[in-house]
Amino acid sequence: MEKKTMAVLFGGQSSEHEISCMSVVNIVDCIDQEKYHLILIGITEEGHWVKADSVEQIKDGSWRKSDVQAVLSPDATKKVICLLDEKGFSEVPVDVVFPVLHGLYGEDGTIQGLLELAQIPYVGCGVLASAVSMDKLYTKIIVDTLGIRQANYVGVHRKELGQMEAVLDKIEKNLPYPVFVKPSCAGSSKGVNKAENREELEKALLEAAKHDSKILVEETIVGREIECAVLGNEDAIASGVGEILSAAEFYDFDAKYVNSESRTDVHPDLGDGIEEQVRDAAVRIFHAVDGSGLARVDFFLDKDGIVFNEINTLPGFTAISMYPMLWEAKGIEKKELIQRLIDMAKTKLR
Numbered sequence: 001m002e003k004k005t006m007a008v009l010f011g012g013q014s015s016e017h018e019i020s021c022m023s024v025v026n027i028v029d030c031i032d033q034e035k036y037h038l039i040l041i042g043i044t045e046e047g048h049w050v051k052a053d054s055v056e057q058i059k060d061g062s063w064r065k066s067d068v069q070a071v072l073s074p075d076a077t078k079k080v081i082c083l084l085d086e087k088g089f090s091e092v093p094v095d096v097v098f099p100v101l102h103g104l105y106g107e108d109g110t111i112q113g114l115l116e117l118a119q120i121p122y123v124g125c126g127v128l129a130s131a132v133s134m135d136k137l138y139t140k141i142i143v144d145t146l147g148i149r150q151a152n153y154v155g156v157h158r159k160e161l162g163q164m165e166a167v168l169d170k171i172e173k174n175l176p177y178p179v180f181v182k183p184s185c186a187g188s189s190k191g192v193n194k195a196e197n198r199e200e201l202e203k204a205l206l207e208a209a210k211h212d213s214k215i216l217v218e219e220t221i222v223g224r225e226i227e228c229a230v231l232g233n234e235d236a237i238a239s240g241v242g243e244i245l246s247a248a249e250f251y252d253f254d255a256k257y258v259n260s261e262s263r264t265d266v267h268p269d270l271g272d273g274i275e276e277q278v279r280d281a282a283v284r285i286f287h288a289v290d291g292s293g294l295a296r297v298d299f300f301l302d303k304d305g306i307v308f309n310e311i312n313t314l315p316g317f318t319a320i321s322m323y324p325m326l327w328e329a330k331g332i333e334k335k336e337l338i339q340r341l342i343d344m345a346k347t348k349l350r
Helices: 017-030 055-060 110-118 127-134 136-144 158-174 198-209 253-257 274-288 322-329 334-345
Strands: 004-011 036-043 049-052 069-072 080-085 088-093 096-100 153-157 179-183 193-195 214-219 224-232 237-245 263-265 293-302 305-312
Touching: 004 017, 017 036, 017 055, 017 096, 017 334, 036 055, 036 069, 049 069, 069 110, 096 110, 096 334, 110 127, 127 136, 136 153, 136 214, 136 274, 136 305, 153 158, 158 198, 158 214, 179 198, 193 198, 198 214, 224 274, 224 322, 224 334, 237 274, 237 322, 274 293, 274 305, 293 322, 293 334, 322 334
Parallel strands: 004 036, 004 096
Antiparallel strands: 036 049, 069 080, 080 088, 153 214, 179 193, 179 214, 224 237, 224 293, 237 263, 293 305
């Protein structure tokens, strides 16, 4: 069988750059290299595209010093990666792309748009699903139409902060303290803070505004943090439900990736019917945003039931990431999971 060529994109310009580098190592280890010739393309935090020679270079960070420039051509008649080094220019035909890019400029529809222009099949959600799911404010507007419970919220634009007193008044009129303040489009809980009073709210808004022009302010939901993985296209299925046992007051960036005391449970005791409610809601939300391939849908569970939190269209694949763990608990090992995602990519382009 002739090998196909797969370009794997990693790194990126978002605050989740390092998480992408951790995820891609696990993903590459699970790709069947008897079937695929891999081209590893790293994107630095400054936005420079280069070719990495090995997973070892990704692990030690030396890929950033590569002298081989790499560019994905948008020319649909070619479907190539363009390489440029001291020996000259070359074009490598590509059959499929696996964009292992979390956060802005990777999970938000931008790289997906480039791949659509190039008409190269790619793993994961398309432009629309990626864009609206990355934007927490617009995701909530969509989920409002489904009748699925979610936290009450107020949206704020950065330009409004010039009239800070009016913004604070609006939020306090609609939401009781404490509230959570989040950049609408940042990932991995960067720039997220809890505010207990007006002074803390102002500081949290200014911090969130450093990460995005849109800010989401939500009521506090006191409950358990649970997650569900979705896999598929029109025939999407949901995994079981996992629970986050955070070492911090809330599951922020440090609690996810730094504090080793945070734990996950892929077989939590949730009570009668809760798992099915979560699984059903996860698939409905996935379809509502026009999802394809994969997503992780996050909820809270409080005394009144489940509450939708957010959807991630390229969930982490690190050693502690919930998405692959949930499918392993259902009997789908990482290698099989990765191959299913690649197979789905071949049929997704319109």
